[in-house]
Amino acid sequence: xxxxxxxxxxxxxxxxxxxxxxxxxxxxVDRTSxxxxxxxEDILRRQKQLEVNDSFRSENTGNPExxxxxxxxxxxxxxxxxxxxxxxxxxxxxxxxxxxxxPAADVLIQDGGMPWxxxxxxxxxxxxxxxxxxxxxxxxxxxxxxxRIRIEGGPAGTTIERFKAVERxxxxxxxxxxxxxxxTGLITLMGRSFLIPVxxxxxxxxxxxxxxxxxxxxxxxxxxxxxMTFVMWVAHNIPDKLDWQWLKAGGGIFTKSHPSAKKFNAxxxxxxxTVMILGVSVSLSGLSLLFPFQMPMFADTFGVINxxxxxxxxxxxxxxxxxxxxxxxxxxxxxxxxxxxxAHIYIxxxxxxxxxxxxxxxxxxVEWARQHHDLWVAEVEAKQGKGESS
Amino acid sequence: xxxxxxxxxxxLVIAALAPVVLNQFGWSAAEQTSAExxxxx
Numbered sequence: 001x002x003x004x005x006x007x008x009x010x011x012x013x014x015x016x017x018x019x020x021x022x023x024x025x026x027x028x029v030d031r032t033s034x035x036x037x038x039x040x041e042d043i044l045r046r047q048k049q050l051e052v053n054d055s056f057r058s059e060n061t062g063n064p065e066x067x068x069x070x071x072x073x074x075x076x077x078x079x080x081x082x083x084x085x086x087x088x089x090x091x092x093x094x095x096x097x098x099x100x101x102x103p104a105a106d107v108l109i110q111d112g113g114m115p116w117x118x119x120x121x122x123x124x125x126x127x128x129x130x131x132x133x134x135x136x137x138x139x140x141x142x143x144x145x146x147x148r149i150r151i152e153g154g155p156a157g158t159t160i161e162r163f164k165a166v167e168r169x170x171x172x173x174x175x176x177x178x179x180x181x182x183x184t185g186l187i188t189l190m191g192r193s194f195l196i197p198v199x200x201x202x203x204x205x206x207x208x209x210x211x212x213x214x215x216x217x218x219x220x221x222x223x224x225x226x227x228m229t230f231v232m233w234v235a236h237n238i239p240d241k242l243d244w245q246w247l248k249a250g251g252g253i254f255t256k257s258h259p260s261a262k263k264f265n266a267x268x269x270x271x272x273x274t275v276m277i278l279g280v281s282v283s284l285s286g287l288s289l290l291f292p293f294q295m296p297m298f299a300d301t302f303g304v305i306n307x308x309x310x311x312x313x314x315x316x317x318x319x320x321x322x323x324x325x326x327x328x329x330x331x332x333x334x335x336x337x338x339x340x341x342x343a344h345i346y347i348x349x350x351x352x353x354x355x356x357x358x359x360x361x362x363x364x365x366v367e368w369a370r371q372h373h374d375l376w377v378a379e380v381e382a383k384q385g386k387g388e389s390s
Numbered sequence: 391x392x393x394x395x396x397x398x399x400x401x402l403v404i405a406a407l408a409p410v411v412l413n414q415f416g417w418s419a420a421e422q423t424s425a426e427x428x429x430x431x
Contacts, residue, residue: 165393172397180401217408221401291417360391 031056037083047114061088103293104319116324124328125190128335135339139346146253149352151368159363160380167232168359174225174275175341177218182338184211184218189331219286226279229272236263237272242375263376271344278337285330289323296322298329 029041036056045052062084088094090109098105163171187195188211196204243266249259251267259265264272288295299322302313317325348355354368369377412418 168393169397172394176398177401217405220408221404
């Protein structure tokens with residue numbers, strides 16, 4: 001018997017020596033310190049996506065045959081402990097029933113948490129943050145190279161009404177809520193990495209809770225603003241041939257010319273449709289997150305994409321996977337919107353003389369209007385000539 | 391500028407009223423959280 005054990009030990013050692021790579025990939029872990037449960041080394045290997053031989057868990061799901069008597073300590077559940085039951089669920093060894101009722105109650109374990117967390121804390125945070133900072137730096141360079149776009153010949157001194165009060169209200173409802181959503185969203189996404197080291201965990205907890213409340217609730221103002229601006233401006237934002245001429249001239253930004261435009265030029269139309277399309281998308285994914293498990297959208301969306309493009313995106317998603325996809329998509333679309341809106345804010349404030357007045361008090365200088373929206377001015381003047389308002 | 395300020399105030403009023411209205415329609419965030427413990431049968 002001893003020879004057999006000795007022989008097995010020699011064989012095992014020889015195998016380790018002959019196959020050092022194998023030995024490196026799945027090392028023998030001493031689990032006596034945890035009573036046979038997983039160790040910190042197991043957890044770290046799994047987080048690094050290295051192979052983990054977890055037979056010590058998958059094979060350890062309880063044996064009712066070895067159960068202590070029902071009256072003995074630990075014998076009340078037939079000898080199967082909670083941890084053994086959960087391992088059995090984890091490895092699909094049993095088909096359990098549960099008393100839990102409510103949304104997604106039939107999912108007890110879902111594996112997507114770590115990949116979602118790593119995607120959120122890694123590429124989303126890094127590339128999203130770099131996109132924002134990079135675009136701001138690009139605009140700063142552009143400002144110093146091109147300078148502020150001035151009204152050629154100076155302002156006329158007389159004004160023309162560009163936006164009515166209700167239009168400005170809708171714009172600022174959308175803009176104000178978007179800025180609040182962007183800031184609170186960034187705090188939620190990046191606070192753990194950047195604010196906790198500065199503020200400390202207690203102060204950040206208060207800030208994060210306030211951010212979450214504001215983000216969840218001011219979203220309704222954003223959606224209302226989105227609907228208002230769409231209804232008021234969609235008719236003026238239908239693309240036409242004139243937009244192509246405007247785009248070919250680069251909007252006159254580099255040539256210092258003034259291509260013709262109606263109420264909205266092609267650049268503004270691009271911003272309008274960007275905000276509308278991304279705004280609807282970020283709202284839908286946001287609603288899906290606001291009402292957990294109530295509005296799954298990605299399985300159906302992936303099904304449509306597969307049908308059109310012939311891809312093989314997953315269409316059988318657990319409720320929690322739906323939430324993970326919604327969260328990641330929400331972040332990506334939000335970053336794209338932030339980049340677009342930073343450009344919009346730039347051109348509407350420091351980038352162009354006289355532009356802010358359009359949304360500030362609703363009246364713009366006539367010379368500014370003639371240079372940037374000549375056809376709209378002609379239209380308004382023609383209407384005024386007939387006794388109609390603008 | 392008054393329109394801008396009033397729109398910002400309106401956004402905050404909507405944010406404050408949103409949870410109240412949702413509650414009136416029978417939805418509350420507290421109901422969506424899972425139980426603290428899960429008992430397996």
